[in-house]
Amino acid sequence: MPLLLTRDDLRPLLTDPSLIAAGLDTIATSLTQADDPGTSAWWAFPLAASPTRLNVHAMTTNHDGTVLRTWPTDRHAALSHGLSLLYDRQHGQLLALLGGGEYLMWRTAGPVVLACRHLTPAGSRTVAMLGTGIQARYHLIGLRQALPDLETITVYSRDPANRRDYAEYAADATGLTVHTARSAHEAVEGADVICSTAGSATPVLDPAWVRPGALVTDIFLGVPRGLPARVITPTRNTPHTRPSGWEPHPEAANHTPPVPNATLAEVLAGTSPARTHPDETVLYLELGVFPWDTALSTFAYDWAVDNGIGTQISL
Numbered sequence: 001m002p003l004l005l006t007r008d009d010l011r012p013l014l015t016d017p018s019l020i021a022a023g024l025d026t027i028a029t030s031l032t033q034a035d036d037p038g039t040s041a042w043w044a045f046p047l048a049a050s051p052t053r054l055n056v057h058a059m060t061t062n063h064d065g066t067v068l069r070t071w072p073t074d075r076h077a078a079l080s081h082g083l084s085l086l087y088d089r090q091h092g093q094l095l096a097l098l099g100g101g102e103y104l105m106w107r108t109a110g111p112v113v114l115a116c117r118h119l120t121p122a123g124s125r126t127v128a129m130l131g132t133g134i135q136a137r138y139h140l141i142g143l144r145q146a147l148p149d150l151e152t153i154t155v156y157s158r159d160p161a162n163r164r165d166y167a168e169y170a171a172d173a174t175g176l177t178v179h180t181a182r183s184a185h186e187a188v189e190g191a192d193v194i195c196s197t198a199g200s201a202t203p204v205l206d207p208a209w210v211r212p213g214a215l216v217t218d219i220f221l222g223v224p225r226g227l228p229a230r231v232i233t234p235t236r237n238t239p240h241t242r243p244s245g246w247e248p249h250p251e252a253a254n255h256t257p258p259v260p261n262a263t264l265a266e267v268l269a270g271t272s273p274a275r276t277h278p279d280e281t282v283l284y285l286e287l288g289v290f291p292w293d294t295a296l297s298t299f300a301y302d303w304a305v306d307n308g309i310g311t312q313i314s315l
Contacts, residue, residue, distance in 0.1 A: 001312040005300065007080075007100030009309050013300055014102055020142040023106070023299060024114045030295035031235050031265040036062045038239040038291045044073070057293075059239065064294035065089030071104055086297045096301045096310070102138075107296055108286070109138035111234060111264070112217050115284040116193060117146035118267050119232060119274045120215045124192035125151040130184055130205065131198030132157040132166035135219060139195050140173050147193070154179045156187035157198075185209050196223050212279040219286050229283035230275060231258050234290050235265040241289060258285070 013019050038061035044053045053073045060066040066089070071082035082101030087094055124147055129136050132155060144150055153170055155178065157163045163180040171178040181187035188194055188209040196218045198204050203224040210216060216223055264284070266272035275282060304310045 001314055002094045003096040003301065003304060003310040004313045005096055005098045005304055005310045007102060009304065010098065010100065010103055010300060013303065014106060014141055017142075017145060019303070021145060022303075023110060023296060024117070024142060024146075026295050026299040027111050027114050027292045028268050030061075030063070030292040031263075031290075032269055033061075033063055033291070036291070037235070037237040038062075038294065039242065040239040040289045041242045041244055042289065043244045047072075057289075059289070059291070059293040060089075061239075061291055061294050062089065064298040065095075066092070067294045067297040069104060069293070071101055084297055086294075086301055094315070096297075096304070097313075098297060098300060103296065103300065105134055105138040106141065107293055108219055109135055109141060110296070111286060111290070111292065112139055112195065112219065112284070113142045113146050115217060115232070115264055115286075116143065116215065118264065119282050119284055120147060120193055121213055121275075121278070123149050124215075125149050126191045127153045127193045127195060128181075128187040128191035129153055129155045129166075129170075130187065130194065130196045131220075132159070132162040133197060135197040136166060136195070137169065137173075139197060140170055144174055144176070150176060152177045152179060154181050154187045154191065156181040156184045156204075193217070196220065210281055212281060213275075215282045215284065217284045217286070221287070223283060223285075225258060227281070227283055229281040230261045231283050231285055232262050232264055232267065232274070233260040233285050235263050236260070237265075239289055239291055260285070 013023060038059055041058045043056045046053050055071050055073060057069045066087040068085040082104045084098040085094060086096045127150060153176055155163055155166050167178040167180050184204045188205060190211055192214055194214060194216045196205060198220060205223050207224060207227040262272040267274050
């Protein structure tokens with residue numbers, strides 16, 4: 001019978017340091033399985049009388065089976081209404097229903113944390129967080145593990161109230177000193193790591209603000225493509241995407257991503273360096289669909305089965 005895993009069931013995967021580390025290792029493994037990038041399809045259906053759309057994303061790989069994710073484009077609603085269905089890789093048998101949207105957010109933020117672990121200069125102590133939305137919060141998970149010398153986080157948002165709320169949340173979640181900045185320039189200046197999580201229509205970062213040798217991460221087209229940096233993407237072998245006719249990211253339709261100088265998969269495998277010299281700025285660009293969706297869902301399912309977590313249900 002399928003296993004129902006609620007938000008509460010899955011929460012240890014995002015709070016227990018050993019399970020966070022195991023999840024990051026799962027992402028790393030999926031990136032190095034270059035022989036099977038998988039197949040993906042994505043639909044974004046408009047809902048009646050609402051600008052909100054319903055996202056439906058299917059991903060399958062030979063290693064981990066198939067996962068079908070559904071969530072509304074309203075990111076706050078996604079936390080309570082997101083749902084993932086995990087299917088057996090051989091027969092398509094339904095294995096689990098993973099409820100809640102927290103794990104949906106981690107599939108974006110987790111790889112960024114993994115990139116911070118492997119692409120950040122040794123001894124990095126400062127992080128600038130651009131944006132205070134849901135992804136900015138999930139970027140904090142595992143950040144102290146990835147950056148053992150981290151001391152301070154400086155946050156910028158256009159809304160002063162959001163800056164204050166995020167700073168309070170981040171300080172409580174990490175135990176670090178968290179500052180608010182009145183401008184993106186103030187937040188970024190001198191930072192060792194810059195995480196762009198702001199879903200802005202225009203870039204919030206000026207390349208001139210970035211110190212040489214910093215790591216910049218971007219998930220929302222928030223960094224200008226003119227940034228002089230070594231561009232690193234997760235992998236060159238992205239899943240084959242079958243067109244659906246329903247573009248989930250119309251803002252990216254006319255965007256041509258830069259050709260990467262290297263990939264995180266190559267850095268993990270030791271076939272490419274993170275930097276060619278200490279002062280080289282690195283841009284980790286995570287845009288698109290990647291094969292760790294099924295791997296993370298399978299990891300969660302296996303952990304739950306091994307530990308007697310969840311409820312078996314009859315459909």
